[in-house]
Amino acid sequence: MEKMEVSKELVKKLLDGVISDQEVLRLLNSYKDEDRFQKYMELLQERVPWKDEILLRLSEHIYVVRKSSGERISKCSCGHEFGDYRVNWKLNCLINVRRTIQEMSEVYSPEPACPEPDWQEIREFFCPNCGTQLAVEVLPPGYPVQFEFLPDIDGFYRDQLGSPLPDADQYKYEDKSLELIKSWAKEG
Numbered sequence: 001m002e003k004m005e006v007s008k009e010l011v012k013k014l015l016d017g018v019i020s021d022q023e024v025l026r027l028l029n030s031y032k033d034e035d036r037f038q039k040y041m042e043l044l045q046e047r048v049p050w051k052d053e054i055l056l057r058l059s060e061h062i063y064v065v066r067k068s069s070g071e072r073i074s075k076c077s078c079g080h081e082f083g084d085y086r087v088n089w090k091l092n093c094l095i096n097v098r099r100t101i102q103e104m105s106e107v108y109s110p111e112p113a114c115p116e117p118d119w120q121e122i123r124e125f126f127c128p129n130c131g132t133q134l135a136v137e138v139l140p141p142g143y144p145v146q147f148e149f150l151p152d153i154d155g156f157y158r159d160q161l162g163s164p165l166p167d168a169d170q171y172k173y174e175d176k177s178l179e180l181i182k183s184w185a186k187e188g
């Protein structure tokens with residue numbers, strides 16, 4: 001297989017969705033260059049208005065970053081901080097729930113395409129700062145908020161990238177969402 005140098009410019013085009021069919025084929029037919037993740041991270045870093053180091057991108061607007069204090073948090077592209085990345089960031093969003101057929105038909109068309117009320121509800125998650133809709137989930141009422149992705153960041157940097165993070169031993173891989181929910185119970 002042909003080994004192809006993938007320039008930062010090409011990764012930029014990939015990010016912007018303006019890559020040509022020919023370039024897609026070239027990418028598919030070549031070995032992945034070792035520093036592609038690095039180039040991707042650099043490009044993302046150039047596009048956000050803050051300085052915290054991006055460790056991983058979770059979705060279009062959500063990043064796991066390392067703050068200058070060393071803390072690892074999830075953060076919106078607008079700068080809003082959701083706290084420890086091991087807590088489901090959705091729990092710190094503004095949440096709109098659609099339960100009735102009237103509410104659902106505002107976002108589903110035609111009406112027969114709507115989820116069935118009583119069996120399912122639509123939950124919309126918004127950034128409390130910029131108001132961007134960050135996620136949508138359709139689940140039975142009462143079903144826990146889905147934690148879409150709890151990345152093993154240290155395992156990824158160590159095993160996949162071959163360059164362990166300097167603070168690798170400080171973040172145990174665990175879901176800490178319940179700790180937040182328990183703290184709400186105490187407040188109540």
Ligand SMILES: [Zn+2]
Nearest residue numbers: 076078127130
């Ligand atoms: Zn935001």
